[in-house]
Amino acid sequence: MALMQISHLSKRYKNSQKLAVEDISFDVNEGEVFGFLGPNGAGKSTTIKCITGILPITEGSISICGHSIVDDPINAKLNIGFVPDNHQMYEQLTAREYINFMADIYHVGKEDRKIRADKMLELFDLASVVDNQISTFSHGMKQKVCVIGALVHNPKLWILDEPLTGLDPKSSYELKQLMKEHCKEGNSVFFSSHMLEVVEKVCDRISIINNGKLVMTGDLDEIKSKSSDSSLEEIFLSITGVKEDESAFEISNDKEKVEDVFKNGEIK
Amino acid sequence: MGKLNNLLTLTKFNLRYFLFPRFENKKAKIKYIVAMSVLGLVFLIPIGGLVAGLYFLITATQNVEATRDLLSTLFALSQLVTLFFGISTYLQVMYLAKDKNILATLPVSSAEVFISKIITVTAMELLVEVALVLPTTIVTAVALAKIGYSLTVWYFALIPVAIITLPLLVILLISVFSFPLMKFYTFLKKHQTVGAIIIVALIVGLMLAIYIPLYTNLGNSDTNIPVDENGNPIEYTEEEQAQMQQETWENTLNNIGVIGKYSFHTLALAKAMFNESAGLNLLIYLGITLATFAVGIVLSIFLYRSTVQSLEENISINVKGSYEETSLMKSLMLRDFKTTTRDMSKFINFLMAYVMGPAMTFVMIFIMSMNSKGADESSMVYINAFSKGFALGYTLFMVGGANAAASVGFSLEGKSFSILKTLPVKGLDIFKAKLRVLDIASCCSVTVCMIIAAIMTKFNVIDIFGYLIAAVITVVSMNAYCLHRDLKNPKLDWNIIKDITKNNMSTLVPLAVTLPIAILSFAMPFVGIFIPNQYLASTVIWGVMIIAAVIYYFALRRGVFTKVDRMFEEVEA
Numbered sequence: 120m121a122l123m124q125i126s127h128l129s130k131r132y133k134n135s136q137k138l139a140v141e142d143i144s145f146d147v148n149e150g151e152v153f154g155f156l157g158p159n160g161a162g163k164s165t166t167i168k169c170i171t172g173i174l175p176i177t178e179g180s181i182s183i184c185g186h187s188i189v190d191d192p193i194n195a196k197l198n199i200g201f202v203p204d205n206h207q208m209y210e211q212l213t214a215r216e217y218i219n220f221m222a223d224i225y226h227v228g229k230e231d232r233k234i235r236a237d238k239m240l241e242l243f244d245l246a247s248v249v250d251n252q253i254s255t256f257s258h259g260m261k262q263k264v265c266v267i268g269a270l271v272h273n274p275k276l277w278i279l280d281e282p283l284t285g286l287d288p289k290s291s292y293e294l295k296q297l298m299k300e301h302c303k304e305g306n307s308v309f310f311s312s313h314m315l316e317v318v319e320k321v322c323d324r325i326s327i328i329n330n331g332k333l334v335m336t337g338d339l340d341e342i343k344s345k346s347s348d349s350s351l352e353e354i355f356l357s358i359t360g361v362k363e364d365e366s367a368f369e370i371s372n373d374k375e376k377v378e379d380v381f382k383n384g385e386i387k
Numbered sequence: 388m389g390k391l392n393n394l395l396t397l398t399k400f401n402l403r404y405f406l407f408p409r410f411e412n413k414k415a416k417i418k419y420i421v422a423m424s425v426l427g428l429v430f431l432i433p434i435g436g437l438v439a440g441l442y443f444l445i446t447a448t449q450n451v452e453a454t455r456d457l458l459s460t461l462f463a464l465s466q467l468v469t470l471f472f473g474i475s476t477y478l479q480v481m482y483l484a485k486d487k488n489i490l491a492t493l494p495v496s497s498a499e500v501f502i503s504k505i506i507t508v509t510a511m512e513l514l515v516e517v518a519l520v521l522p523t524t525i526v527t528a529v530a531l532a533k534i535g536y537s538l539t540v541w542y543f544a545l546i547p548v549a550i551i552t553l554p555l556l557v558i559l560l561i562s563v564f565s566f567p568l569m570k571f572y573t574f575l576k577k578h579q580t581v582g583a584i585i586i587v588a589l590i591v592g593l594m595l596a597i598y599i600p601l602y603t604n605l606g607n608s609d610t611n612i613p614v615d616e617n618g619n620p621i622e623y624t625e626e627e628q629a630q631m632q633q634e635t636w637e638n639t640l641n642n643i644g645v646i647g648k649y650s651f652h653t654l655a656l657a658k659a660m661f662n663e664s665a666g667l668n669l670l671i672y673l674g675i676t677l678a679t680f681a682v683g684i685v686l687s688i689f690l691y692r693s694t695v696q697s698l699e700e701n702i703s704i705n706v707k708g709s710y711e712e713t714s715l716m717k718s719l720m721l722r723d724f725k726t727t728t729r730d731m732s733k734f735i736n737f738l739m740a741y742v743m744g745p746a747m748t749f750v751m752i753f754i755m756s757m758n759s760k761g762a763d764e765s766s767m768v769y770i771n772a773f774s775k776g777f778a779l780g781y782t783l784f785m786v787g788g789a790n791a792a793a794s795v796g797f798s799l800e801g802k803s804f805s806i807l808k809t810l811p812v813k814g815l816d817i818f819k820a821k822l823r824v825l826d827i828a829s830c831c832s833v834t835v836c837m838i839i840a841a842i843m844t845k846f847n848v849i850d851i852f853g854y855l856i857a858a859v860i861t862v863v864s865m866n867a868y869c870l871h872r873d874l875k876n877p878k879l880d881w882n883i884i885k886d887i888t889k890n891n892m893s894t895l896v897p898l899a900v901t902l903p904i905a906i907l908s909f910a911m912p913f914v915g916i917f918i919p920n921q922y923l924a925s926t927v928i929w930g931v932m933i934i935a936a937v938i939y940y941f942a943l944r945r946g947v948f949t950k951v952d953r954m955f956e957e958v959e960a
Contacts, residue, residue: 132959133959168805168960171808171809172808172809172956173805173808173809173960174959174960175956175957175959192811192956193811193812193813194811195811196809196810196811197811199809201809203805203806203809205802207802207803207805207806208803208806209722209725209726209803209806211725211726211729211730212722212725212726212729213708215708215710216708216725218710219710219711219713219718220718220721220722222710222712223712223713223714223715223718224715224718224719224810224811224812225811226715228712229710229711229712232710232712233710236710246706247706248706249706249708250706250707250708252729
């Protein structure tokens with residue numbers, strides 16, 4: 120059963136002629152970890168912002184657990200837990216106040232919030248600083264508080280935008296474990312990442328987006344069978360056009376050709 | 388050699404970084420040049436006034452000794468000005484510059500970093516000295532030449548020495564002052580709420596300290612026309628008048644020169660410039676300056692090390708709270724309140740909106756009460772009516788028109804507005820939570836204004852309730868209007884709070900909207916004068932004011948809620 124259904128989604132920003140995301144469709148099923156890949160500026164964050172309700176959508180539909188993010192945003196959002204890439208949060212609050220706030224907003228009872236928060240605070244080594252203001256925390260600590268805030272209501276769909284950036288190896292491992300455990304309980308995880316080896320290890324299915332368009336969706340074996348390349352890295356580089364440019368560079372031995380390839384500071 | 392190279396590179400970089408601005412594009416550069424040119428012209432006005440006055444005093448009095456003392460005073464004053472501007476420069480370059488971590492990773496010693504920074508600070512202060520010392524010393528020379536006094540080569544040779552050495556002594560004073568200032572800064576960083584309250588109290592206190600004595604003194608000023616035994620004005624001959632004028636100028640010159648006489652080191656420099664035991668006096672001046680500069684450097688090194696270390700973030704173990712369940716609305720309101728009061732700049736913004744109203748109401752009524760001293764009974768009727776109307780008008784203008792919504796408005800969310808959009812909460816609920824926080828704060832502010840006005844202008848019972856009802860309805864209407872306007876076009880991409888209102892003409896709109904009801908409140912108490920019974924008069928005055936406030940309510944508050952959800956969804960965070 121699909122927990123999230125995206126159908127013909129397009130997004131054009133105000134004062135822009137170009138579509139940032141164009142006609143993309145895919146489903147995220149119950150119990151799966153879904154990876155969303157793409158180079159910088161491909162449209163990953165725009166898609167995630169549309170899914171979470173940060174940006175209004177231009178065309179198409181997004182449904183979370185059967186609730187449209189446009190027509191029934193409150194019930195759709197009640198099923199989402201979101202960890203943004205910039206760890207944007209209320210830094211003047213203490214970690215506990217932030218968790219309490221998120222729990223109030225998602226209608227989590229006093230006992231449930233205590234059990235879930237305490238478990239994750241222990242897991243991420245934050246229990247001893249829970250009553251400090253978030254503004255005093257490091258980058259990684261802020262991200263961990265964000266994760267706890269996103270999971271305090273045990274959401275059906277956990278969305279993470281570039282979640283592993285800035286985490287130490289232990290926390291990175293704990294987070295990956297947490298993602299797997301969350302799916303085992305019948306929930307789903309949808310995350311964007313540049314770390315292809317992590318995606319390869321953790322994800323059940325992936326989608327690759329390039330220039331605002333969805334290029335490929337499927338599980339890893341399916342994707343590999345469609346391509347002559349053997350690793351996800353090679354497939355990714357081929358699909359996003361980088362690999363072809365690299366081969367062009369390899370055969371360009373003379374100086375003029377090299378300069379031509381890098382004209383205006385960009386690979387042509 | 389390597390160390391010297393490092394020092395030169397660092398100093399060159401610091402000088403370029405702190406002295407020369409960088410621009411995004413040509414347009415920004417032109418804007419900056421125009422702004423600086425205007426500022427330069429503005430700066431020329433006081434400098435022009437100073438040199439013109441100096442020239443006039445020296446030529447009018449023709450007193451060389453007093454001129455020497457005056458020059459000493461000017462040197463001492465230039466050091467005071469350098470101290471005033473220098474503290475901020477020193478703190479910015481030495482402690483608050485965000486290059487600490489980058490510099491720590493470079494293969495340079497902390498001593499090299501420190502010396503390059505102290506050279507930068509001194510260079511920046513040199514600019515102030517050049518602007519003050521160069522024109523005043525040149526004008527002094529011209530004026531002395533005009534009265535036939537010839538200066539020796541010592542005077543001109545020591546002008547550059549004065550410019551270069553005068554800031555050195557200031558470094559000692561700045562290092563001493565910077566220590567408590569940085570301690571205060573560290574305290575404010577840790578206790579932002581207390582810090583905001585202290586800063587607002589200082590601002591309001593300063594305002595009261597300036598306004599009240601100024602007005603009291605102006606009110607008590609007398610013309611001092613000399614009179615004879617019979618009380619008739621004395622008439623003087625032209626010669627006597629010229630003589631008196633000369634005495635006045637000489638007194639002025641001597642009075643100004645008194646500071647210079649007691650400023651031992653600058654007097655030594657001035658004496659050297661006027662060739663009075665030039666060598667010895669120069670030696671005394673340089674000895675004092677260099678010795679204090681050396682002490683200043685040692686002190687700076689010590690304070691730099693200890694203060695920078697104490698500024699390091701320190702996360703301590705802290706487990707004292709518990710999990711509490713609260714309602715959605717209360718949780719949203721608490722979030723607004725906590726995120727506002729725990730951020731110093733946001734809280735100052737918030738407090739200023741609600742403290743300035745009562746403070747200014749107090750000041751204005753106080754000034755009027757000073758004015759009414761000794762007034763007869765018929766005048767008092769008018770003065771009371773004016774005070775009453777003024778109190779309400781000013782409250783509405785300050786609390787209602789000050790765009791207080793900016794304190795907890797949507798723009799203040801900045802980049803964290805995106806969090807609000809991901810929450811399973813209606814935009815209308817978020818709007819209502821913000822509005823309630825604003826309404827509570829402005830009602831408290833209005834109540835304090837009312838208490839001040841009631842005590843100072845002798846309100847009756849109807850006045851108390853009338854004032855309160857009219858003011859509360861008006862300010863809550865304005866709150867809804869301002870918050871709604873903010874949601875319509877929030878400015879979320881800012882780094883410092885000033886960016887939200889900087890160059891933003893739309894912040895003046897709330898003042899314009901409040902103006903009609905403020906004017907009506909000024910006028911209404913005068914209408915009351917013509918009604919013989921004071922209770923009937925109060926009923927008429929406040930009746931009209933409440934009707935006007937209700938009109939505001941229907942025009943500004945009642946309709947705003949309908950479109951909030953859609954507006955909230957349309958914001959691209």
